[in-house]
Amino acid sequence: MIINVDSDGVVYDLVSLTQELARREYGADFPKPTSWGFENWHITWDQVFALWGIPGVFEHGQPEPWAIDGIKDLLNNDHTVRIVTNKHGLPDPAQAMQETIEFYSFWDLLDDVDIVFSGSYAKEYEADVIIDDKPTLEWAQDGKINLLYNQPWNRDAYNLSVIRVHGWSAVGTAIAVLT
Numbered sequence: 001m002i003i004n005v006d007s008d009g010v011v012y013d014l015v016s017l018t019q020e021l022a023r024r025e026y027g028a029d030f031p032k033p034t035s036w037g038f039e040n041w042h043i044t045w046d047q048v049f050a051l052w053g054i055p056g057v058f059e060h061g062q063p064e065p066w067a068i069d070g071i072k073d074l075l076n077n078d079h080t081v082r083i084v085t086n087k088h089g090l091p092d093p094a095q096a097m098q099e100t101i102e103f104y105s106f107w108d109l110l111d112d113v114d115i116v117f118s119g120s121y122a123k124e125y126e127a128d129v130i131i132d133d134k135p136t137l138e139w140a141q142d143g144k145i146n147l148l149y150n151q152p153w154n155r156d157a158y159n160l161s162v163i164r165v166h167g168w169s170a171v172g173t174a175i176a177v178l179t
C-alpha cells in the first residue's frame with residue numbers, strides 16, 4: 001500500500017517548537033493552538049510566520065510521540081511511505097525543505113521514505129491511505145482510507161469519509177484493520 005503521511009503535526013512536532021520560540025521571541029507563554037489560525041495566541045499571522053523563518057525551526061523539533069517507530073513499522077510491513085509536505089508560502093521555503101530533509105536524515109529514514117514537497121498539489125499524489133492533521137480535510141482522497149491525526153487544532157473537523165486517529169498506535173491499528 002502507498003501511504004501518504006503529512007509531516008508537520010503528524011510526524012514532526014512543529015507546534016511545540018513554535019511555542020518555545022514564541023516564548024523566547026515574544027516573552028509570553030502560549031498554549032497549544034486550538035485552531036488552525038492560532039487565534040488563541042492573539043498574535044498576527046506575520047508574527048507566527050516570523051517564527052517559521054527562524055533557522056532550524058523545521059529541523060530541531062521533536063517527532064510526534066511514536067511517529068518514528070510508527071513509520072518504521074509501516075515500512076517493515078512492506079508499505080510505501082511517502083512524506084507529503086507543503087513548504088511553499090513559508091518565509092524561506094528552501095530553508096524549510098532543507099531542514100525537513102535533515103530531520104528525516106537524523107532519524108535515519110531518508111533512504112526508506114519518499115519525500116514530496118507538494119506545494120498545493122498534494123492530492124495529485126494518489127495513495128491508498130492518507131494521514132493528515134489539517135482540519136479543512138481538503139487532503140482527503142475519494143474512495144481511499146483517510147486518517148485525520150487528532151490534534152487540538154482539528155477537534156471540530158468532521159467528515160464521514162475521514163477516520164480520526166489518536167496517536168501513532170491508532171494509525172498502525174487503523175491501517176492494519178482497514179487494508
Ligand SMILES: [Mg+2]
Nearest residue numbers: 006008009133
Ligand atoms: Mg500538517
